[in-house]
Amino acid sequence: MGSINKVQYLLAGAVIAIACSQASAADVTIGFLSSQKPGAFSDVIASFEKANPGIKVQAQYIPFDQLNAQVQARLGSGDTSVDVYTVDEPRVPYYAHRGFLMDLSDQRAEIEAASNAAPIAGASYDGKIWAFPFWTTAQFLFYNKDLLNKAGLPEPTGDPAKRLTWEELLPNAKKAQEAGAKWGFAFDQNDRYYELQPLYESLGYGPGLKGDKLLEPALTSDGWVKTTNWYRDLYANGLAPRGVTYEQMPALFSSGQLAYMVGGVWHARAFRNAEGLNFGVAAMPYFKDGKPVTPTGSWTIGVNPKSTKKDAALAFAKYITLNSEGALQASTVAPQPPANKSAFEAYLKRESEAGKTPAFGDIVRYDLANTAVNRPRTIGYVVFEENMNKTFSDIRNGAEAKPSLERAEGVLRAGFGRLN
Structure with a gap:
């Protein structure tokens, strides 16, 4: 070149x-x-x-x-x-x-x-x-049609205005368990505040926080203790499983071991693809003396x-x-x-x-328009959620409700104090 x-x-x-x-x-x-x-x-x-x-x-x-x-x-x-x-x-x-x-x-x-x-x-x-x-997000009450049919139980209606109460659901869950279901009922997010908040809000007991900035814990009222004992009894009485994580819960339902499960709408797609699973969806229940409240966000x-x-x-x-x-x-x-x-x-x-x-x-x-409640809007939410999730985990695994809630209040007061 x-x-x-x-x-x-x-x-x-x-x-x-x-x-x-x-x-x-x-x-x-x-x-x-x-x-x-x-x-x-x-x-x-x-x-x-x-x-x-x-x-x-x-x-x-x-x-x-x-x-x-x-x-x-x-x-x-x-x-x-x-x-x-x-x-x-x-x-x-x-x-x-x-x-x-x-x-x-x-x-x-x-x-x-x-x-x-x-x-x-x-x-x-x-x-x-x-x-x-x-x-x-919204939540469904997922139910196993075959387990309900085996127990002679009717399927819940898909009409959200006619949803079941907890007082109606739990006896049916017990019947399904007696008829052969390994477990009668479970929350998929079994110890996460997101899914449990509606239990307290349904009865008017509040989100567990109060004050202008929602930086004051309010976990030990009679209503909060009573509702937490209701939650604890699900596991203490063997209706719901202990020792199962959120990540494992969908498999429990899709494998036919669980009659009813409150869970996120996102599970529906995986359940449709689960071989042999005959299921339906209804609206999340509420307490008969309260109002329907569902989680969102x-x-x-x-x-x-x-x-x-x-x-x-x-x-x-x-x-x-x-x-x-x-x-x-x-x-x-x-x-x-x-x-x-x-x-x-x-x-x-x-x-x-x-x-x-x-x-x-x-x-x-319907639920997003009528029943959905957001989690508390506060700078203390991260501290609150982490402690509440641990508290709920302790309680579902056997800890007493009132002392656990009292301890959580003390931890939260200290944590919130560091935010101010």
């Missing part, structure tokens, strides 16, 4: 290298942290990247029970490798208080136009919106205020929440009802027509 041609060749190569380098530099990569299983968001991320060339999303997966500690450690130290992350609704106040969430007040009009009201409330604190509403999408790629982070957050196609696709991850209005209706139609759960949409729509 001549010297002139060689120089031209090298220059051409350099130009190409520079062009490629500039093209690569134009790509922005954002970090997305969630507690879903590895690969869970792969499809919706691929759709986002196709619709937004130049933005790449690097998903990071942390187990649910480690996510809160990871967020506090990483964002608390100024880590900017997390641009977008999933935030459990009741943690929004604390994260906002700590400066972990971008103030989305300038996005309010767009968020309110696209999202249902209940999830917006869950993403808000102190008059501001701090996260994009992502998913919402799921994940939101937060943006790290210290992100150096805010535009890209906001684009991804909006795609999976405010964009109806992106939100519907993301609802297949858990699967939980999307907060997006349009995607929510499409989700209910899809799940109602999927087989075995024709009442799916009616129950979810």
Whole structure:
């Protein structure tokens, strides 16, 4: 090769290298942290990247029970490798208080136009919106038709306005157990405050917190102690299983060992695919002297205020929440009802027509409009939930209700004192 041609060749190569380098530099990569299983968001991320060339999303997966500690450690130290992350609704106040969430007040009009009201409330604190509403939740009373038929029991109605009371359900659960079911009844989230809060709220005993900022524990009233003893008796009397974790509970139901189970609507899809499982869904029961109350509140999408790629982070957050196609696709991850209005209706139609759960949409729509109660909106919720979950675990495994609640109050007072 001549010297002139060689120089031209090298220059051409350099130009190409520079062009490629500039093209690569134009790509922005954002970090997305969630507690879903590895690969869970792969499809919706691929759709986002196709619709937004130049933005790449690097998903990071942390187990649910480690996510809160990871967020506090990483964002608390100024880590900017997390641009977008999933935030459990009741943690929004604390994260906002700590400066972990971008103030989305300038996005309010767009968020309110696209999202249902209940999830917006869950993403808000102190008059501001701090996260994009992502998913919402409701609960079903799942029941095994074969076990009920074996015991000569009628199937519960799918009409949420005619739901069973606890006083009606538990005797039936006992009959099913006597007829051969290994267990009569269980909560799938058997010691998590999220699913147990409605027991107290149904009878008007409150969420266990009081005061202007909900930083005063209120666990030892007669009503709270009485209701906690009711919960304890489920396990002490052998109607519900001890020693089974939330992660193991769906398998207990799908394998035909459990007659009735209160559980999240997201289990329906897996149960439809369970071989030999003949099941139905009804609305979550309530106490006859109270009113129907059901849990709600799921994940939101937060943006790290210290992100150096805010535009890209906001684009991804909006795609999976405010964009109806992106939100519907993301609802297949858990699967939980999307907060997006349009995607929510499409989700209910899809799940109602999927087989075995024709009442799916009616129950979810009714409960979110009439019976759903969010978890307490307080900066102390993280401390509260961690201690309540431990307390409920102790009680279902045999600890006495009143002393356990008294100890929990003491721990919470000390914990709340460190927040003020």
